[in-house]
Amino acid sequence: MIPGVISTGLLSALTQLAESWGTGEKSRPYFRKRLWGSWSMLRAMVTDRATWKAHVMLDKETGLDPPGIKLRAAQGFDATDFFVTGYWLWSKIIENLASIGYDPTSAHTASYDWRLAYQNLELRDRYFSRLKNYIETAAKLSDKKVVLVAHSMGSQLAHYFFKWVEAEGYGDGGSRWVEDNIEAFINISGCMLGAVKGVPAVLSGEMKDTAQLNRFAVYGLEKFFSREDRAEIMRAMPGISSMLPKGGNAVWGNLTWAPDDSPSQNTSNGAFIKFTKGNYTEAHANLSMSESLDYLLENSDSWFHNMIRQSYSHGVALSGAEVEANQKIPQKWVNPLESRLPFAPSLKIYCFYGIGKPTERSYYFHENNDPLSRLNVSIDTTVSGEGSDRGVVTAEGDGTVSLLSAGYMCVKGWRLKRFNPAGVKIKTYEMPHQPEMFDIRGGPNTGDHVDILGRQKLNELILRVAAGDGDSISDNIESDIVAISERVKIYDD
Numbered sequence: 001m002i003p004g005v006i007s008t009g010l011l012s013a014l015t016q017l018a019e020s021w022g023t024g025e026k027s028r029p030y031f032r033k034r035l036w037g038s039w040s041m042l043r044a045m046v047t048d049r050a051t052w053k054a055h056v057m058l059d060k061e062t063g064l065d066p067p068g069i070k071l072r073a074a075q076g077f078d079a080t081d082f083f084v085t086g087y088w089l090w091s092k093i094i095e096n097l098a099s100i101g102y103d104p105t106s107a108h109t110a111s112y113d114w115r116l117a118y119q120n121l122e123l124r125d126r127y128f129s130r131l132k133n134y135i136e137t138a139a140k141l142s143d144k145k146v147v148l149v150a151h152s153m154g155s156q157l158a159h160y161f162f163k164w165v166e167a168e169g170y171g172d173g174g175s176r177w178v179e180d181n182i183e184a185f186i187n188i189s190g191c192m193l194g195a196v197k198g199v200p201a202v203l204s205g206e207m208k209d210t211a212q213l214n215r216f217a218v219y220g221l222e223k224f225f226s227r228e229d230r231a232e233i234m235r236a237m238p239g240i241s242s243m244l245p246k247g248g249n250a251v252w253g254n255l256t257w258a259p260d261d262s263p264s265q266n267t268s269n270g271a272f273i274k275f276t277k278g279n280y281t282e283a284h285a286n287l288s289m290s291e292s293l294d295y296l297l298e299n300s301d302s303w304f305h306n307m308i309r310q311s312y313s314h315g316v317a318l319s320g321a322e323v324e325a326n327q328k329i330p331q332k333w334v335n336p337l338e339s340r341l342p343f344a345p346s347l348k349i350y351c352f353y354g355i356g357k358p359t360e361r362s363y364y365f366h367e368n369n370d371p372l373s374r375l376n377v378s379i380d381t382t383v384s385g386e387g388s389d390r391g392v393v394t395a396e397g398d399g400t401v402s403l404l405s406a407g408y409m410c411v412k413g414w415r416l417k418r419f420n421p422a423g424v425k426i427k428t429y430e431m432p433h434q435p436e437m438f439d440i441r442g443g444p445n446t447g448d449h450v451d452i453l454g455r456q457k458l459n460e461l462i463l464r465v466a467a468g469d470g471d472s473i474s475d476n477i478e479s480d481i482v483a484i485s486e487r488v489k490i491y492d493d
């Protein structure tokens with residue numbers, strides 16, 4: 001099981017990040033305390049904000065531990081069961097798996113420090129080497145291939161792992177490794193093409209109305225930190241930026257049109273950042289998705305700029321030759337539109353995600369002339385109406401991940417030969433959001449990005465795959481994702 005970070009407030013991690021292992025003077029009060037997603041976090045935020053911030057941010061230049069500070073992902077089932085006491089995450093799934101015979105010798109959670117850029121997960125923690133060993137051992141001992149279950153950011157990480165594990169000079173597993181070791185890949189609320197909420201989080205430190213799981217962490221950040229602090233913290237966690245949207249304008253649209261615009265919509269979501277005048281006489285030009293990412297990098301310090309450029313890539317590979325060339329380029333591995341699935345004809349991929357919950361899709365921003373602020377932009381919360389609620393325009397999704405990001409690869413992208421040369425079978429099961437009014441977690445039929453982990457249907461589907469009966473699952477598509485995907489401007493080469 002590969003947990004995710006909730007991309008909404010971005011901060012709250014399913015992995016309860018971060019026990020402090022530093023023994024220096026500053027770290028002593030926090031030794032083995034959870035500095036992310038716990039009461040210790042809130043306590044530290046209240047009593048010693050600067051120290052807390054210094055602990056959770058990575059070194060800006062190296063993207064690794066700052067001198068004298070050491071935070072690590074908490075490990076084991078306990079780390080992923082509950083976020084705070086009583087707020088279940090994976091506990092229901094683990095309990096259900098136990099009921100069909102899984103136990104700690106046959107099930108494993110692979111927690112990771114989601115703040116790190118993916119390459120640094122290997123460099124610092126040998127994360128991918130360990131995952132590879134674990135899977136090989138499990139497969140050998142049971143004489144059965146392994147089922148991987150990933151949630152949210154975990155699904156991007158799994159895709160990256162597939163690339164890494166086969167590549168020469170990295171995992172060195174060779175082109176048959178996935179075929180030989182992985183039975184199925186279950187991908188819950190995956191955000192392979194990113195989450196648009198990531199953009200305002202790093203651009204302007206704004207994470208409003210993103211209280212999903214993160215209610216807790218976002219609460220602390222909003223309450224005790226300035227917008228500038230929040231943007232700085234988000235940027236100094238390069239793992240978070242792995243969730244910036246991928247596929248550029250081909251997926252997210254141009255200034256007047258987007259594949260997922262609805263016919264009744266007057267203002268296209270393709271204009272991802274729509275500028276209003278603010279205090280200026282003229283508004284900045286509107287920005288499409290590709291332009292927005294360029295704008296973000298132009299308006300941020302070089303350490304952030306460099307880290308993003310060194311770690312990730314957000315485009316589309318137009319030909320099979322380009323995809324093959326990218327097999328050797330780690331920056332491309334996180335993007336399924338620039339790298340391909342493993343050549344594993346018997347691998348099965350299951351995409352399970354929620355729909356029917358308004359999800360941030362585009363924004364109204366204005367430029368600021370506040371001399372105290374180093375961030376020159378913020379969401380223009382005065383714009384409401386015409387689809388916008390206080391500067392935020394929503395569209396179809398699971399509350400965190402847009403339908404476009406959740407569904408495109410599953411129903412269309414992986415039907416293109418260059419991204420899936422072995423014809424790996426993909427099944428897509430959508431679950432509409434039908435929350436129960438009096439249950440804060442939405443009850444048995446929620447489609448929410450996080451709460452879906454407790455949904456009855458999702459648990460049943462996971463059990464079917466884990467019990468070797470995944471073939472009995474058929475597609476369930478209730479949204480417009482097929483028509484939307486046809487409009488995405490990516491074609492066979």
Ligand SMILES: *[C@@H]1O[C@H](CO)[C@@H](O)[C@H](O)[C@H]1NC(C)=O
Nearest residue numbers: 253254255256257258270489
């Ligand atoms: C945006 O894309 C649509 C659909 O392809 C096209 O009709 C329109 O001219 C494009 N607009 C701009 C500003 O490029």
Ligand SMILES: *[C@@H]1O[C@H](CO)[C@@H](O)[C@H](O)[C@H]1NC(C)=O
Nearest residue numbers: 267271274275283284285286
């Ligand atoms: C930006 O988009 C908004 C909303 O569609 C529009 O009213 C405005 O004119 C656009 N700005 C520019 C400079 O085109």
Ligand SMILES: *[C@@H]1O[C@H](CO)[C@@H](O)[C@H](O)[C@H]1NC(C)=O
Nearest residue numbers: 298299300301373374375376
């Ligand atoms: C913000 O705007 C000011 C004035 O236009 C400019 O000098 C400064 O470089 C901008 N800051 C960033 C981070 O882009």
Ligand SMILES: *[C@@H]1O[C@H](CO)[C@@H](O)[C@H](O)[C@H]1NC(C)=O
Nearest residue numbers: 277278279366367368369370
């Ligand atoms: C516009 O100016 C007012 C008064 O100086 C200030 O309070 C406000 O924050 C400014 N708005 C923006 C978007 O910069």
Ligand SMILES: *[C@@H]1O[C@H](CO)[C@@H](O)[C@H](O)[C@H]1NC(C)=O
Nearest residue numbers: 264265266267385386387388
């Ligand atoms: C689009 O504009 C028309 C005419 O101004 C208006 O009646 C309609 O409500 C608008 N649609 C949306 C989704 O705002």
Ligand SMILES: *[C@@H]1O[C@H](CO)[C@@H](O)[C@H](O)[C@H]1NC(C)=O
Nearest residue numbers: 187190192351353405406409
């Ligand atoms: C996981 O599923 C999501 C849909 O929920 C999809 O967008 C993504 O591409 C899938 N990723 C992988 C690696 O299967």
